[in-house]
Amino acid sequence: MTEQTASQDPDEPEGSSEEIPAPATVPDQRVKKAKRPSSRPDVFFTPVSNGMDYLVSVLKHLTEGATPPSARDLKYTVLHLQAATEVLLKARLAREHFSLIFVDPLQANRDAWKKGDFKSCGTLEAFDRLVKIAGLPLEEDDRKRIGELSDHRNALQHYGLKYNAYAIESRAARVLDFLITFIHRHLIPGLEPDEATSVERDMDSFRLKLKGIETLVKQRMNDLKSELAKVADVTVKCPDCEQWALVADGGDEGPTCLFCHQVWPEDPESAAANYAWIVLGLDDHSAIQDGGDPPVVDCPACGAYALVTEAVTAAGQPGATPLCFSCGSVFKDLIGCEAGCGAVLDIAPGDDAIPLCPDCLDSRIARF
Structure with missing residues (x-):
């Protein structure tokens, strides 16, 4: 008899000389399969x-x-x-x-x-x-x-x-x-x-x-x-880049940092407050709470609320040099208003000027 091949008709009658292979053993589903090693390493950083x-x-x-x-x-x-x-x-x-x-x-x-x-x-x-x-x-x-x-x-x-x-x-x-x-x-x-x-x-x-x-x-x-050497008397450390390049010379652009080009156009008061807080670590609330004077006051020269009384300039460091961030005025002989209002006056020793700010002077005159 001719040997039967694996491709023989599947409907061949029972009793054929072809041996039917035993069914494949079904693996026990309860047996845990071996874990394949990962093709990628775990992400691990100390x-x-x-x-x-x-x-x-x-x-x-x-x-x-x-x-x-x-x-x-x-x-x-x-x-x-x-x-x-x-x-x-x-x-x-x-x-x-x-x-x-x-x-x-x-x-x-x-x-x-x-x-x-x-x-x-x-x-x-x-x-x-x-x-x-x-x-x-x-x-x-x-x-x-x-x-x-x-x-x-x-x-x-x-x-x-x-x-x-x-x-x-x-x-x-x-x-x-x-x-x-x-x-x-x-x-x-x-x-x-x-x-x-x-x-x-x-x-x-x-x-x-x-x-x-x-x-x-x-x-x-x-x-x-x-360039900075020419304006050292009105140059302070910039609160943005921390370089000695912030020039407050009263120019039309406002306080300007020559290093990082930060400009406070028409807002010298903000520049003064940022400098006092970020560079000097001073703010009005803390200063008053500690019994001290506010770090930023009205300028006796231009009237802007932009005079930093404890500014440190490139020319005057490490000492303090009162500097107005609005008009660029530098002061040497500032004194407090005699009435205690917190205003400062530019009165040199021996000057006969009345040590009162305009508001306090007007208030005193009005009482008479």
């Missing part, structure tokens, strides 16, 4: 490596893209620099105790911390806890810059941001300088050897790139040196 990765991105956007950096580069500079700052500060804070990362340390528990299922404290809170609890000698100026960076990040993330490119570069350089010092002094010494080696390797690259950014800032200031 807090420190995560923060360092953000810094790599920051320096890439500032130094490896367009020259000067594009608006997109500066956007990611702000976003990733703020993220790096937050992550690295908290990485150091967790070394003191994991509970310090929680908004409320009293509600902390280790399981939530390991899962990352909790609400953490803010960046400035982390900074303050590092100072007050961990005892790190961090500077108040750095805290202020970090706070401003967080404000820029929040505005950019939620509302959009329009800000001067030169100011962003200058501020970024200062925060980067803080972070590089922070990592070197306060973070690396407590790391495991392998991670410490990796961080040090990145740090060598960061220092070189930061030096390049700072060089650009210094070069720009050097280009302005001769």
Whole structure:
């Protein structure tokens, strides 16, 4: 008989010489299948490596893209620099105790911390806890810059941001300088050897790139040196870019920063208030609460509410030089109104002028 093939008619009658193969064994569904190895590795970053990765991105956007950096580069500079700052500060804070990362340390528990299922404290809170609890000698100026960076990040993330490119570069350089010092002094010494080696390797690259950014800032200031020298008596530190380039000379444009081109057109009062608060750390409420004089008063020369009594000019530093941000007047012999109203008068010692402001003088005359 001819051997039957596997392609024989399936309707062949029973009793055919073809042997019917036994049915395949059905695997037991209760038996757990072996897990295939993933073709892609898990995403894993330690807090420190995560923060360092953000810094790599920051320096890439500032130094490896367009020259000067594009608006997109500066956007990611702000976003990733703020993220790096937050992550690295908290990485150091967790070394003191994991509970310090929680908004409320009293509600902390280790399981939530390991899962990352909790609400953490803010960046400035982390900074303050590092100072007050961990005892790190961090500077108040750095805290202020970090706070401003967080404000820029929040505005950019939620509302959009329009800000001067030169100011962003200058501020970024200062925060980067803080972070590089922070990592070197306060973070690396407590790391495991392998991670410490990796961080040090990145740090060598960061220092070189930061030096390049700072060089650009210094070069720009050097280009302005001769121009700024002519107006040193009315030049103060800019509250936006923190360079000694804000000129309040009473010009038609208003107070203007020659470095970052920030201008307060027809609004010298705002420029004076911003300078007093951001640069000097002074505001009316705190000054009055502490029993002191307000930092910004009416100018006896032009009457504008733009005279910063404790301004520090490039020519007069480190001492205070009263400067009007509206008319550019510099004063040497200011005294307070005798009636105690808070106004100031430009009366030299030995002058026979009545030590009363016009309003108080009129009020006194009206009583007679």
